[in-house]
Amino acid sequence: xxxxxxxxxxxxxxxxxxxxxxxxxxxxxxxxxxxxxxxxxxxxxxxxxxxxxxxxxxxxxxxxxxxxxxxxxxxxxxxxxxxxxxxxxxxxxxxxxxxxxxxxxxxxxxxxxxxxxxxxxxxxxxxxxxxxxxxxxxxxxxxxxxxxxxxxxxxxxxxxxxxxxxxxxxxxxxxxxxxxxxxxxxxxxxxxxxxxxxxxxxxxxxxxxxxxxxxxxxxxxxxxxxxxxxxxxxxxxxxxxxxxxxxxxxxxxxxxxxxxxxxxxxxxxxxxxxxxxxxxxxxxxxxxxxxxxxxxxxxxxxxxxxxxx
Amino acid sequence: xxxxxxxxxxxxxxxxxxxxxxxxxxxxxxxxxxxxxxxxxxxxxxxxxxxxxxxxxxxxxxxxxxxxxxxxxxxxxxxxxxxxxxxxxxxxxxxxxxxxxxxxxxxxxxxxxxxxxxxxxxxxxxxxxxxxxxxxxxxxxxxxxxxxxxxxxxxxxxxxxxxxxxxxxxxxxxxxxxxxxxxxxxxxxxxxxxxxxxxxxxxxxxxxxxxxxxxxxxxxxxxxxxxxxxxxxxxxxxxxxxxxxxxxxxxxxxxxxxxxxxxxxxxxxxxxxxxxxxxxxxxxxxxxxxxxxxxxxxxxxxxxxxxxx
Numbered sequence: 343x344x345x346x347x348x349x350x351x352x353x354x355x356x357x358x359x360x361x362x363x364x365x366x367x368x369x370x371x372x373x374x375x376x377x378x379x380x381x382x383x384x385x386x387x388x389x390x391x392x393x394x395x396x397x398x399x400x401x402x403x404x405x406x407x408x409x410x411x412x413x414x415x416x417x418x419x420x421x422x423x424x425x426x427x428x429x430x431x432x433x434x435x436x437x438x439x440x441x442x443x444x445x446x447x448x449x450x451x452x453x454x455x456x457x458x459x460x461x462x463x464x465x466x467x468x469x470x471x472x473x474x475x476x477x478x479x480x481x482x483x484x485x486x487x488x489x490x491x492x493x494x495x496x497x498x499x500x501x502x503x504x505x506x507x508x509x510x511x512x513x514x515x516x517x518x519x520x521x522x523x524x525x526x527x528x529x530x531x532x533x534x535x536x537x538x539x540x541x542x543x544x545x546x547x548x549x550x551x552x553x554x555x556x557x558x559x560x561x562x563x564x565x566x567x568x569x570x571x572x573x574x575x576x577x578x579x580x581x582x583x584x585x586x587x588x589x590x591x592x593x594x595x596x597x598x599x600x601x602x603x604x605x606x607x608x609x610x611x612x613x614x615x616x617x618x619x620x621x622x623x624x625x626x627x628x629x630x631x632x633x634x635x636x637x638x639x640x641x642x643x644x645x646x647x648x649x650x651x
Numbered sequence: 652x653x654x655x656x657x658x659x660x661x662x663x664x665x666x667x668x669x670x671x672x673x674x675x676x677x678x679x680x681x682x683x684x685x686x687x688x689x690x691x692x693x694x695x696x697x698x699x700x701x702x703x704x705x706x707x708x709x710x711x712x713x714x715x716x717x718x719x720x721x722x723x724x725x726x727x728x729x730x731x732x733x734x735x736x737x738x739x740x741x742x743x744x745x746x747x748x749x750x751x752x753x754x755x756x757x758x759x760x761x762x763x764x765x766x767x768x769x770x771x772x773x774x775x776x777x778x779x780x781x782x783x784x785x786x787x788x789x790x791x792x793x794x795x796x797x798x799x800x801x802x803x804x805x806x807x808x809x810x811x812x813x814x815x816x817x818x819x820x821x822x823x824x825x826x827x828x829x830x831x832x833x834x835x836x837x838x839x840x841x842x843x844x845x846x847x848x849x850x851x852x853x854x855x856x857x858x859x860x861x862x863x864x865x866x867x868x869x870x871x872x873x874x875x876x877x878x879x880x881x882x883x884x885x886x887x888x889x890x891x892x893x894x895x896x897x898x899x900x901x902x903x904x905x906x907x908x909x910x911x912x913x914x915x916x917x918x919x920x921x922x923x924x925x926x927x928x929x930x931x932x933x934x935x936x937x938x939x940x941x942x943x944x945x946x947x948x949x950x951x952x953x954x955x956x957x958x959x960x
Contacts, residue, residue, distance in 0.1 A: 359833070380959045406960065431833065524668070524740065527874045548857035549871070558949050560871035562858070565836045589957050600952035627959030634954055640867050641950050643909035645943055648898050650689045650936030651715065 349464025355424035366618035370464035373574035377581025391418035418443035460588040468499035564611035582609030653692040658773025664733035675927035679773035682883035686890025700727035727752035769897040777808035873920035891918030
């Protein structure tokens with residue numbers, strides 16, 4: 343049993359109010375894989391160029407990630423993104439996006455990746471997401487991430503992809519852009535009309551919501567002392583969330599999804615404490631379990647009788 | 652035993668994406684009082700002009716609010732505010748603020764109001780907040796709200812007032828403005844160094860956080876189907892929060908404060924469903940209790956063993 347993720351492998355340059363990095367390992371598939379690696383074997387499908395070297399592979403192998411389906415494009419350069427975060431850390435400006443080898447990416451899955459038990463379609467062209475989804479016929483749970491760009495310019499292919507997955511993960515502004523609905527639950531339900539049985543709405547630094555057919559669940563971001571760099575938080579969340587689902591053998595009940603939300607939240611909170619993959623790369627299972635327990639503690643309250651007038 | 656609130660009584664004009672009102676009952680003290688009225692006797696201290704009539708008193712009396720300390724200023728006009736909400740409802744622009752009788756407001760407390768068991772200092776000039784706080788010598792719990800204006804132009808009097816209360820209620824941008832701290836917990840702790848044992852940080856449509864000496868608690872906004880008008884949500888939250896504390900006879904433990912956060916959240920969620928005071932004015936205790944229980948349901952998760960790698 344394993345988790346397959348298809349998406350970007352990148353070098354990122356970021357500036358935040360707390361400093362920056364000129365060139366660090368990043369990309370949706372990388373952040374997802376490192377987080378999900380705590381729960382199951384993870385296979386990464388994505389392209390890299392000649393500049394992608396042993397140091398980067400070492401980070402992935404350090405967490406036991408299977409890199410056989412990382413496609414080395416001869417003469418190519420790895421996807422590069424650079425951005426700068428505003429003072430409040432919830433908004434960022436992209437300075438540069440060099441797609442490089444990602445521009446002509448056509449996912450090629452080995453038999454091992456196609457046999458995935460659980461599949462995560464990170465944010466790539468919706469037509470490619472659908473293509474990959476159909477290759478993984480036996481996946482018992484499939485989640486999909488997307489972005490405003492595809493909602494704006496590739497809405498029909500995106501709807502087609504969404505209609506064949508179990509769970510869609512978007513942030514609240516993307517849900518509103520997609521559906522025109524201002525309220526999270528109403529927007530999520532509109533997207534779920536296309537097929538998915540669940541939707542995760544990311545609320546940036548405020549947390550995330552899980553919407554299912556007749557239920558919703560809300561969890562705050564874990565309040566870390568210091569946010570160094572939010573880059574990859576969403577994909578790290580997805581890795582914890584999807585990973586926890588993959589680690590569960592039985593039926594995917596709302597309780598399983600809720601606990602998965604807590605794992606995603608915990609993983610994301612570690613990710614933002616340092617730049618890029620630095621913190622998650624040296625994370626331990628004990629730290630994750632402790633943070634999930636802390637999340638339960640800081641969100642619990644007991645209802646007791648109050649005499650109302 | 653009773654709750655005293657000092658603050659504005661107003662007419663509001665609002666426009667939201669869902670419509671508007673030209674002139675509706677509002678003001679911090681009014682929203683607070685209606686919410687807190689479910690928990691205890693509430694006395695409102697604040698000024699009104701000749702234009703404040705029987706219809707407005709009827710709304711307050713309909714919830715059993717004591718209006719003896721509402722000061723009628725002969726020849727004066729009631730405080731008037733008008734604003735328009737942006738598309739995302741989390742930002743608003745003030746079009747007009749006519750302080751009118753509020754400009755020269757000097758709170759005069761009757762013996763009954765001075766004997767308050769619990770006191771809420773709504774957002775007014777910090778020097779007046781301190782003055783009122785010192786008149787209520789026997790109050791066992793005092794909470795204070797403020798705003799960016801006073802943080803900018805009356806910081807020292809605000810610190811003086813804060814140093815004599817138990818709980819400060821601000822929104823996250825105000826905490827950052829006050830302390831320079833980007834993270835909610837760090838900012839709240841800095842404010843608590845002035846004396847308060849607790850701080851509530853409102854996160855707008857995302858919920859609220861409670862920070863105590865060695866603990867934090869996070870609760871999402873209740874996901875209503877439809878937000879008609881957020882005006883007064885913060886003060887309605889405060890009314891539910893402070894009211895629930897007032898309804899508790901024993902020691903104010905973190906558990907009591909957490910449950911109070913849930914009541915505040917529930918009350919605020921009703922407030923935004925319709926314009927001004929319309930929804931809370933006809934609310935029932937049963938509806939509140941049901942929503943608090945729903946809040947517990949949509950935030951609970953059980954941690955169970957997941958084998959991590």
